[in-house]
Amino acid sequence: xxxxxxxxxxxxxxxxxxxxxxxxxxxxxxxxxxxxxxxxxxxxxxxxxxxxxxxxxxxxxxxxxxxxxxxxxxxxxxxxxxxxxxxxxxxxxxxxxxxxxxxxxxxxxxxxxxxxxxxxxxxxxxxxxxxxxxxxxxxxxxxxxxxxxxxxxxxxxxxxxxxxxxxxxxxxxxxxxxxxxxxxxxxxxxxxxxxxxxxxxxxxxxxxxxxxxxxxxxxxxxxxxxxxxxxxxxxxxxxxxxxxxxxxxxxxxxxxxxxxxxxxxxxxxxxxxxxxxxxxxxxxxxxxxxxxxxxxxxxxxxxxxxxxxxxxxxxxxxxxxxxxxxxxxxxxxxxxxxxxxxxxxxxxxxxxxxxxxxxxxxxxxxxxxxxxxxxxxxxxxxxxxxxxxxxxxxxxxxxxxxxxxxxxxxxxxxxxxxxxxxxxxxxxxxxxxxxxxxxxxxxxxxxxxxxxxxxxxxxxxxxxxxx
Amino acid sequence: xxxxxxxxxxxxxxxxxxxxxxxxxxxxxxxxxxxxxxxxxxxxxxxxxxxxxxxxxxxxxxxxxxxxxxxxxxxxxxxxxxxxxxxxxxxxxxxxxxxxxxxxxxxxxxxxxxxxxxxxxxxxxxxxxxxxxxxxxxxxxxxxxxxxxxxxxxxxxxxxxxxxxxxxxxxxxxxxxxxxxxxxxxxxxxxxxxxxxxxxxxxxxxxxxxxxxxxxxxxxxxxxxxxxxxxxxxxxxxxxxxxxxxxxxxxxxxxxxxxxxxxxxxxxxxxxxxxxxxxxxxxxxxxxxxxxxxxxxxxxxxxxxxxxxxxxxxxxxxxxxxxxxxxxxxxxxxxxxxxxxxxxxxxxxxxxxxxxxxxxxxxxxxxxxxxxxxxxxxxxxxxxxxxxxxxxxxxxxxxxxxxxxxxxxxxxxxxxxxxxxxxxxxxxxxxxxxxxxxxxxxxxxxxxxxx
Numbered sequence: 001x002x003x004x005x006x007x008x009x010x011x012x013x014x015x016x017x018x019x020x021x022x023x024x025x026x027x028x029x030x031x032x033x034x035x036x037x038x039x040x041x042x043x044x045x046x047x048x049x050x051x052x053x054x055x056x057x058x059x060x061x062x063x064x065x066x067x068x069x070x071x072x073x074x075x076x077x078x079x080x081x082x083x084x085x086x087x088x089x090x091x092x093x094x095x096x097x098x099x100x101x102x103x104x105x106x107x108x109x110x111x112x113x114x115x116x117x118x119x120x121x122x123x124x125x126x127x128x129x130x131x132x133x134x135x136x137x138x139x140x141x142x143x144x145x146x147x148x149x150x151x152x153x154x155x156x157x158x159x160x161x162x163x164x165x166x167x168x169x170x171x172x173x174x175x176x177x178x179x180x181x182x183x184x185x186x187x188x189x190x191x192x193x194x195x196x197x198x199x200x201x202x203x204x205x206x207x208x209x210x211x212x213x214x215x216x217x218x219x220x221x222x223x224x225x226x227x228x229x230x231x232x233x234x235x236x237x238x239x240x241x242x243x244x245x246x247x248x249x250x251x252x253x254x255x256x257x258x259x260x261x262x263x264x265x266x267x268x269x270x271x272x273x274x275x276x277x278x279x280x281x282x283x284x285x286x287x288x289x290x291x292x293x294x295x296x297x298x299x300x301x302x303x304x305x306x307x308x309x310x311x312x313x314x315x316x317x318x319x320x321x322x323x324x325x326x327x328x329x330x331x332x333x334x335x336x337x338x339x340x341x342x343x344x345x346x347x348x349x350x351x352x353x354x355x356x357x358x359x360x361x362x363x364x365x366x367x368x369x370x371x372x373x374x375x376x377x378x379x380x381x382x383x384x385x386x387x388x389x390x391x392x393x394x395x396x397x398x399x400x401x402x403x404x405x406x407x408x409x410x411x412x413x414x415x416x417x418x419x420x421x422x423x424x425x426x427x428x429x430x431x432x433x434x435x436x437x438x439x440x441x442x443x444x445x446x447x448x449x450x451x452x453x454x455x456x457x458x459x460x461x462x463x464x465x466x467x
Numbered sequence: 468x469x470x471x472x473x474x475x476x477x478x479x480x481x482x483x484x485x486x487x488x489x490x491x492x493x494x495x496x497x498x499x500x501x502x503x504x505x506x507x508x509x510x511x512x513x514x515x516x517x518x519x520x521x522x523x524x525x526x527x528x529x530x531x532x533x534x535x536x537x538x539x540x541x542x543x544x545x546x547x548x549x550x551x552x553x554x555x556x557x558x559x560x561x562x563x564x565x566x567x568x569x570x571x572x573x574x575x576x577x578x579x580x581x582x583x584x585x586x587x588x589x590x591x592x593x594x595x596x597x598x599x600x601x602x603x604x605x606x607x608x609x610x611x612x613x614x615x616x617x618x619x620x621x622x623x624x625x626x627x628x629x630x631x632x633x634x635x636x637x638x639x640x641x642x643x644x645x646x647x648x649x650x651x652x653x654x655x656x657x658x659x660x661x662x663x664x665x666x667x668x669x670x671x672x673x674x675x676x677x678x679x680x681x682x683x684x685x686x687x688x689x690x691x692x693x694x695x696x697x698x699x700x701x702x703x704x705x706x707x708x709x710x711x712x713x714x715x716x717x718x719x720x721x722x723x724x725x726x727x728x729x730x731x732x733x734x735x736x737x738x739x740x741x742x743x744x745x746x747x748x749x750x751x752x753x754x755x756x757x758x759x760x761x762x763x764x765x766x767x768x769x770x771x772x773x774x775x776x777x778x779x780x781x782x783x784x785x786x787x788x789x790x791x792x793x794x795x796x797x798x799x800x801x802x803x804x805x806x807x808x809x810x811x812x813x814x815x816x817x818x819x820x821x822x823x824x825x826x827x828x829x830x831x832x833x834x835x836x837x838x839x840x841x842x843x844x845x846x847x848x849x850x851x852x853x854x855x856x857x858x859x860x861x862x863x864x865x866x867x868x869x870x871x872x873x874x875x876x877x878x879x880x881x882x883x884x885x886x887x888x889x890x891x892x893x894x895x896x897x898x899x900x901x902x903x904x905x906x907x908x909x910x911x912x913x914x915x916x917x918x
């Protein structure tokens with residue numbers, strides 16, 4: 001996901017929730033009992049979760065649209081559009097909503113992912129109505145000023161430069177997805193291809209707004225020191241007046257079947273080589289049985305759930321690799337990737353890295369995992385279920401991530417249960433079914449410059465001083 | 468939203484809601500912390516909150532990279548990462564299993580000023596105490612085997628290489644070096660290739676023996692337990708530590724002597740520009756005016772002048788900011804931006820202009836009022852989770868600030884005047900004396916795009 005602004009405090013929360021799937025996806029045990037659910041007449045679903053620990057509230061609106069919905073030629077428009085949501089409406093000037101929030105001491109931001117676009121404010125519970133009024137305003141009354149747009153496009157290009165162009169691992173990750181996915185909207189990156197960013201027009205943005213920003217395509221989530229009934233009343237007052245609209249149905253864009261291993265290589269100036277492997281797997285949305293998705297989540301925990309998990313313990317700690325990790329997004333809307341990636345030790349070949357990672361995959365298929373390995377993951381999931389209630393934002397985010405991809409928010413609660421029901425046999429079965437070359441893509445980063453090259457300076461070398 | 472009496476929420480409010488009360492009646496301190504010393508001399512701070520059945524325990528040592536032995540930058544970081552690699556009683560796998568089995572989250576790491584060992588656990592007795600005992604063992608009895616040290620050192624070197632492929636990391640390391648000169652704040656927390664290669668196993672063992680001692684430790688406990696349990700927890704965590712000596716006072720950071728500009732060649736499409744100016748240590752009477760002032764200059768995102776002038780009005784950057792580095796022994800004010808290579812000079816002169824204008828004129832009354840409203844209104848969000856509370860208490864204790872620091876915080880912020888801000892900036896920040904670091908293709912190689 002691409003948060004709009006540089007906000008150090010937010011990033012760890014957001015990123016870890018995607019990266020560390022096994023633990024943080026755990027649900028708050030009794031949370032969904034406490035969630036108050038309503039759907040307004042215009043189709044806006046409202047979820048309210050009271051949390052009275054402090055006189056604070058987080059107000060989040062999640063639109064069921066992300067980069068996955070973008071057709072070719074305007075990739076990244078979901079993200080560009082998200083930036084424009086801060087640039088004024090018929091009633092407020094550019095940046096004015098942000099100024100209002102700032103004067104109230106609120107925090108705000110927005111985020112765009114493959115499957116969703118979200119906006120949020122966290123502030124004193126007394127001021128919920130203020131942010132609701134203006135959030136509803138930009139759902140219905142956004143104005144896209146050509147000059148503001150031209151400037152903001154430059155901002156997004158700068159964002160692309162710092163997140164992608166000048167970040168070798170991000171480029172490798174883009175290559176992995178672009179190679180693995182052919183017909184699916186996961187082919188292109190969330191921030192879009194640079195040539196598409198260059199070519200957006202005001203009309204592209206207006207169409208995006210018209211086709212996706214409607215109350216019946218959104219979920220409102222409020223977590224904090226609030227009374228659910230009062231929140232619903234406010235939602236009726238501010239969002240309830242916006243009319244439901246018929247939106248063009250999403251094209252299926254199902255990923256076509258892969259027949260055989262795909263490989264891609266990236267040769268750019270960088271310091272560290274890297275190998276990343278992705279197997280096509282179902283998510284909780286696309287799996288025929290939810291058990292499959294829970295078992296895959298457990299597999300990611302077995303490989304990389306903590307420092308004692310297999311990749312770190314058996315490969316890194318054993319001195320065979322420099323770093324290694326695995327990831328799986330249970331909440332993807334479409335067929336997704338189960339990834340395994342690693343950094344070689346100094347001088348080690350990428351072939352050897354691949355062999356070591358593949359040995360781990362084979363091991364999952366050929367030997368049953370230990371009871372202790374399974375038990376420790378279950379304990380971690382149970383505990384995370386409590387820990388994550390410490391964050392107001394995360395509690396809301398979890399509800400949003402489930403609802404937005406079409407899963408009932410109550411499923412968030414079943415995560416713990418689902419993981420606890422996973423057996424040794426389930427783990428072996430999903431490994432055998434999905435970890436096959438037919439669905440595998442391997443992308444490698446081969447730096448064009450060696451360590452000693454002058455292309456990349458050591459902290460003391462290559463410096464020109466001007467006094 | 469909170470006009471109803473809410474009587475049914477009082478038990479929950481009491482946990483964290485001292486905030487709510489202090490705003491009106493000041494009946495309770497904002498952070499009702501109990502403090503004591505363990506028998507061997509560690510300082511303990513305990514904040515009870517029954518809002519969730521969990522506890523955060525943290526042991527902070529005055530053992531940051533600023534304490535690295537001379538020429539061996541990265542020792543603190545290496546020592547911290549080795550803690551969970553084995554104790555005299557069990558190996559790394561057994562340690563990881565011990566925490567995982569009870570769902571505990573454990574980590575240890577060093578930063579510039581300190582090293583911290585952290586635990587988050589459920590309060591269920593069977594889950595809590597095994598984790599606490601294991602944490603105590605990890606802190607006091609690391610094995611520091613030669614082969615583990617060798618391997619972790621190699622990984623740290625790979626980490627340094629990884630930083631070198633990030634222009635922002637390269638810029639930040641170069642800025643620290645240039646801004647702090649000979650002071651031990653100058654080197655990167657993970658060290659440099661040369662300094663890490665020179666760390667011998669005994670350097671790690673000596674560092675641990677000297678710094679991981681009770682007299683150099685602060686224990687912070689936040690969670691759902693009684694004081695008696697917290698005492699047992701603190702005693703268990705520090706039991707294996709000798710009393711030892713607190714780390715000596717740090718040398719003062721000298722003011723910047725002369726201006727310089729460093730250009731570091733890097734094959735990027737965007738340049739990272741960082742500017743360091745003089746600043747103040749955290750414990751300084753002018754801290755609050757400088758903090759509020761910086762908030763307006765570049766510390767508050769879209770509400771700040773840098774963001775408004777460089778991003779919103781000109782589209783020069785995605786990210787631009789300023790921040791204070793208020794360390795214990797001195798400080799710096801830093802401004803930064805990442806921008807397309809051909810815009811570096813424009814961005815730099817605009818940043819300079821904004822800074823000079825701010826120093827000369829100070830903030831307008833309206834801008835100041837908005838900023839104060841932002842800081843005061845946002846105050847409850849600085850303490851609205853156990854995670855944030857443990858962080859804030861740890862910082863107060865480590866910096867030796869009073870625990871009632873937050874009791875009249877909002878009033879003190881509101882009392883800061885525009886004149887005080889201008890005077891404080893004039894006293895401490897000289898725009899003519901600055902260190903500039905620019906990381907990007909140097910002029911002759913910049914063929915960058917010009918769209």
